[in-house]
Amino acid sequence: MSAIGIVEAKDLRLTPPEGGWRLERGGTLPEIVVRYELVGTPEPSGANVVFICHALTGDAHVVGYRPGEKPGQDKASGWWEGMIGPGLGIDTDRFCVLCANILGGCAGTTGPSSVNPETGQPYASAFPEITVGDMVEVHRALVRQLGFRRIAAVVGGSFGGMQAMEWAIRHPQDMDKCVLVATAEKLNTQALAFDIVARQAIIQDPNWRHGEYYGGARPIAGLANARRLAHITYLSQSGMDRKFGRAKQAEWVERKGQDFHRQMRQDFKTYYQIESYLEYQGQKFVRRFDANSYLQITRALDAYNPEETFGSLEAAVRQIQSKLLMVSLSGDWLFPPETSAPFVRACLTEHKDISYCHLRAPAGHDAFLTHIEQLKVVIRSFLTATDVRDPATLKREEVAAFRPFVRHVPEGARVLDIGCGDGTLLKQVAVSQRAWCVGLERNLEKVVEALHAGVNVLMLDIDRHLREVPAHLFDVAIISHTIQVLNRPDEMMKQLLRVAGWALLAFPNFGYIGMRSQLFFLGRMPRTRQFPYDWYDTPNIHNCTIKDFYAFSRAFGLKATLLSCRSASLLGKILIALGLKNLGADAVIVRLTNGDQQEGSKDGL
């Protein structure tokens, strides 16, 4: 059920630009009609409009019922039900949603099966080669013709993500935000290869006849096989194993006679459920999709590559002004999470406002349509975020706690917070020091909070992914009470001074008298307020004393400067006052810079 009700599709004949519709690859079109659906009431400027770019074989019907369907009885037929609606990921209480069928498709917008007004016949093989850029220009012309000058966001998943990306690149001022889900700036080689095989399946179909099949038999066998192949790539291996395994269609088979079984054997059919599922997907698809559209659109998909167009990905993203959110899915092997990295990295290099989330989605690529619980929360949080530099949204109660840190950050600096939690510290840095801030955090709940705080946050595993952050991007790297939980603190510290000019570290001091005494007098691994864990399940796996840290810094040619130390106990405070910091401090803040001079290395004990 959808709270949206019936949504009627509308067709709009776009006013052609001067000189007519010239496409990127040199072709022309005499006219372009766009089919779109609009949910909610747009502000005249478009400031509350979210444009959804649909995926390869989607259409404009993103949410709600089609005319003729029965709200309350039927299941709503939009392809992104659950994502869009009151209080959902794209909150229709706040936003108005616009979705249009893409150029070259077969669901209302001009495509190969449309009638060419100049000939009165379908374009068929005469339909010109199109690109993602052409699709974006058509979307944009629609938005302009509806009177919108700057919209709230463009959101796209999979191939729709490429359209959203291209839009943000081409027309930076068109939108405030841009959301890219389960996508990348180009297909990887394997995905290209699958498309190549799929197109072969279509053009080998004797009914394809070089695209001139309208009015005759359609190449549905080839198209169905192309779809079956594509469908495999939309599900993960484990998802398929769970859903179908090697289960057979026993019941369905029993009803059939000997002739049926002979035919099955002769056609080399199996009785596996996966086969009938793929059959079903293929048959369902050919009823609604056109082979020429499939060929045209997958070619545009395969060719998309702003890196090639601009010479480098950095050059491509340089003009982007919107805030960006990129989301990858763990089980997605069509756009595997690692293929998000180049775009995210390029945006960071150009100091763009980009956030990145990595969601657990064992079902595979299609999970962005079918398993959207987390995705919904992430998108909602990003679209409804507060302004990161708005002091009114600071958490007052935590300002004091972070001041010892924040005061060391220079005005206007570029700051990386490693293990940024909910972004409170970063937000404070952004507000008070007017810094460009990026946080790294691996806990999704924290990431969601950070997104909502308006902070740029990258959901990464620090141990594995910090090395992928480009060098010298930041002035300061902050790492607070995290160094001791890492697998390789030494690697981390080298990384810190690779990505930033200097680093600000806080860590617990294993040399604190309370720690030493427990091991020495009790013969037990210490447990304190700083170290509340048992030896066998503690996250603190690489502990050090202040002296150890100095020794480490010296050995690696780094300079450690003790900025402050603290103790929760009176004894600790006294020892610190006496200059016995390694004995008295239970936690410290240190500045780490390149250079081998040591300060304060003579701190007692």
Place this chain on the structure above:
Amino acid sequence: MSAIGIVEAKDLRLTPPEGGWRLERGGTLPEIVVRYELVGTPEPSGANVVFICHALTGDAHVVGYRPGEKPGQDKASGWWEGMIGPGLGIDTDRFCVLCANILGGCAGTTGPSSVNPETGQPYASAFPEITVGDMVEVHRALVRQLGFRRIAAVVGGSFGGMQAMEWAIRHPQDMDKCVLVATAEKLNTQALAFDIVARQAIIQDPNWRHGEYYGGARPIAGLANARRLAHITYLSQSGMDRKFGRAKQAEWVERKGQDFHRQMRQDFKTYYQIESYLEYQGQKFVRRFDANSYLQITRALDAYNPEETFGSLEAAVRQIQSKLLMVSLSGDWLFPPETSAPFVRACLTEHKDISYCHLRAPAGHDAFLTHIEQLKVVIRSFLTATDVRDPATLKREEVAAFRPFVRHVPEGARVLDIGCGDGTLLKQVAVSQRAWCVGLERNLEKVVEALHAGVNVLMLDIDRHLREVPAHLFDVAIISHTIQVLNRPDEMMKQLLRVAGWALLAFPNFGYIGMRSQLFFLGRMPRTRQFPYDWYDTPNIHNCTIKDFYAFSRAFGLKATLLSCRSASLLGKILIALGLKNLGADAVIVRLTNGDQQEGSKDGL
């Protein structure tokens, strides 16, 4: 170049069993001819013969030159060059190699394109449905007819691995050893799905004509597309990215004229190298392979599933007598490493002698043919192993060191050694206690040594995979100086008593006086002989004292019994003599059992 020289294929008409050749699925064949190649001189009994089962589209020419090729000039044309030869993985100085084309193929052994002697025409669609079992029976009949009663080993990769597995299951006494590479006891759902699409590509080809195409045009377009699809699954995603990326065929393209480019656009061809590579693979394949064979063999592949045949995988492997080695490849997504687990687990459950290796192979499934450096060493080590119970092969110098451990293991026990290194301890246990021994080890070099020692070794990451070992398989689990390097020692200890009746642990004691003093007096993380690492790169991330260990055992309802403690220092020895073990011992051996009574928990300090 191959040291093997020219190998001539031979054809052998098999003597049919009484009643003729009846196939598993009910079909019959009037005759079966097998084409095979034999390298080296077999012992009359077959004791030095290694039978190689080829993969889906392979043939009998596994190594060396074909007649007409020029040794020393041409590249040798065997499909497993580098694996077989003097001093190689399958050492021809020691073994004689036999390989035969499979039933249903198209390279000499009877298949759909063979002439049916009863009709004088090719079988075509009349060729009966075949199974992996049928292929094995044909291989076996060949071996018998050559006079061999029991051969040294059956080795197979991919689909060949399934044949080898089936052979070991059906005829346990036929072989001493069995090697299964990049395979599993069944295809996963995704692999099934790819085969379904590939077969569709063939049967949709108008030239297929239900298999009756001999003498006319062959369904090469469909077969080529099926091959292109299969080829994608043989390479890893990253391997394809590295090898082809999105590179284009620039040079090749420049030479062509406008007509060519128009044709490319009309056929929706890309200029990507990956497309011409797949084209090439497809074209090369249709020259040597028959579409009906492809349909028949992939159907047999898809149907293979001993779990289904026997009711359970345990029942299937129960009769196996050969020593088994299973090898998976990291980049293989057709038979991903995790799909090896069910077979390995079933063999363990049935207390079979099985070893398992997981090799780094970024190139993908095909790496078992193309990147064989590690595989070669592993197979060689397994095939030339010493007898695990042969006392003559014990490393004498280490016998004394392990005695404190070994003497606690009961006679005839089933022993698991977690972190078994090169298998020396296990071998000693096997020799002196006549135990059934299995080791876990993640370091490949050690695994290779353990294989050569004749020990059953599973190459696994303990933290991640111990939980997959079936429960109650072992009497004793041994874990020596490993507990402190694990991410979750508590989980490990629970696992120990899940897989074994009791456990024998050795670990370093963090309560040792030398450790305590360094932290207490020097304010530094301790470094000793037991703990020679710096705080930031130590593998010892979860340290404990003897007292901590007792407390842990108590808390979890386990019983810890101190069996022995040792100290390298005189002071330590004195403290131990005084009963101050937690202060004096630098390492201990403990027995861990279920039950909450504690012994020795009052050990001083």
